[in-house]
Amino acid sequence: MRELKVDLGERSYPIYIGSGLLETAGDYVQKHGISIKSPLLVITDEKVAPHYLDTLLTSLETAGYAVASAVVPSGETSKSLKVYEEMMTSAIEAKLDRSSAILALGGGVVGDLAGFVAATYMRGIKFVQIPTTILAHDSSVGGKVAINHPLAKNMIGAFHQPELVLYDVDTLLTLPSREVSAGLAEMVKHGLIRDADFAHWCEENADQLLALDKDALAYGLLKGCAIKAEIVSQDEQENGIRAILNLGHTIGHAIEAIAGYGEFLHGEAISIGMVGSAKLGVMRGADASLHEDTKRMLKAIGLPTSLPEHLSTEDIMSAMMHDKKFREGHMIFIIPTAIGEVTIAKDVRAEDVRLVLEELKKEV
């Protein structure tokens, strides 16, 4: 079992990563000061529940907790105000009080939804993350929780840090392989922005990671979480440096926004976005190898690195203009300068981005 502390002053919390953690979740929860006198609510989704919900409930009940659970549909549509209201109803019916905690058992969708419920139920109660996807190594660090508005993703949310994160790598074995690669995209991203050695390690260990080797996963998740945690510690509310975590996301979000539902997973879209950002980096003076290395690393974990022809460049451009990261009208991009290093550029020209999108369609 590996342990990592996310350093946020009073709101600091530990991340435990390892095998067999779900069976002992009750002890962990109790050890982290969650009152046995108050009921708990586990929020999970319909794909995760059949595999892991009973194990978790049994562990919590054995530790002495009264626990209710709520199962939401799988996928992004559960990050809606409708499901949010249903979860509030479940919390009230389960008689959660101000000392209660909400536990998220699932991927980023469940984590974001349950976290926002915890952030706003009775003006905020405790929250525990039990991630079951690789992508969730990203979403479980940093305290960003949110649901979607019909007009914009993640538009309704809060900053709400968990009491602890319990990452049981055994749960990853049932993850569909496309979700595995998509989740690893964020892991590679963490290497690309801050740690060249780790980026190279991901490439070298791509086969083990894709085969869900527990040691490789535990190390990779720990490193990924640690890099994110370090950045978040410096800038909890995203007023500055935290923005570098958005490498590949400006283009990636635009691709997600205009592509047909289900065409791209988030990790796949940002993979293309990271290749695009590397291209922008080269255009702005970085060594040409930056682009080739980035592309090779992402390919190694089975991710797309080119843009399908049928996606209109102009549609992507205008989707980007709506992106909330264009603070006060400037075009802000996270641009790599070398593997493991990025810069926040506030003066990126729309023509250059358009050119990069065109070139992304020609990548092989």
Next chain:
Amino acid sequence: MRELKVDLGERSYPIYIGSGLLETAGDYVQKHGISIKSPLLVITDEKVAPHYLDTLLTSLETAGYAVASAVVPSGETSKSLKVYEEMMTSAIEAKLDRSSAILALGGGVVGDLAGFVAATYMRGIKFVQIPTTILAHDSSVGGKVAINHPLAKNMIGAFHQPELVLYDVDTLLTLPSREVSAGLAEMVKHGLIRDADFAHWCEENADQLLALDKDALAYGLLKGCAIKAEIVSQDEQENGIRAILNLGHTIGHAIEAIAGYGEFLHGEAISIGMVGSAKLGVMRGADASLHEDTKRMLKAIGLPTSLPEHLSTEDIMSAMMHDKKFREGHMIFIIPTAIGEVTIAKDVRAEDVRLVLEELKKEV
């Protein structure tokens, strides 16, 4: 113009109270660091808008802001998830960004709703309170913002402090007289919990307050805000002392919950609750004058002090058992020990409360 600082470290903010502030709102907003480059959204209600919205918009536009506005129905029903979603839509359509602010022009309903929108739009943007009711001197201090769930009031919310509060006493002139008295109930409450002199001042100046004399109002609102601000500064997240602000609210909320819609305003219900709490105080050893004084002070400002026969004691009792203030099953009450002094009792017996409710029906 009077000024008060709510002391909350980094989240400290000023309250300005006086005449003619609405006309100069744009300058105040600008002086408090709200970017002229980002659009603003004013949220108000249909009774307030015809009187004051244009004045506010003109002042903001004159100062150089782009401003959108959204008008919600008057009354508690606007604190719903449905209206919340509509406000999010308005905010997105007005292209609010992370540097934007939301301004609440109205009473506690608009303040709580707009505050919760500001707390959760893009994970939190700036917020300005422009209260137009007397009750809002209470709701505009302390950062509690919330909407209602069909099963429970104020169940969905956050702590979100405003950048500033602009309290223009001129706007109070159009307030219906029943709302005036109900708002003054919270003012008297602030005296009863912390400041005997101020409680007596409220009684002595009851006629001026009811006649909406600007000097009396400005002084009373300032004092009321100051008492609340001092308590909130000691306990921003309501983990301890802040609970004393709930004097009269345990019984009051239960009355509101079971009485027919519109039978009692919040201030009226807590007035009865405060008389009940004074009775409990006397039962627990306070001087009998405590009850008589409390009652006389509340009557002076036109508030009810007895419980109508048709409200069932048992219904009130069971409504109280659901109240979220009964943390972990104990019956917690704020009990006065003298005018200007209260204690937090955690061991109040249900029989005693039942007896007090019965006696409240016999009050004259």
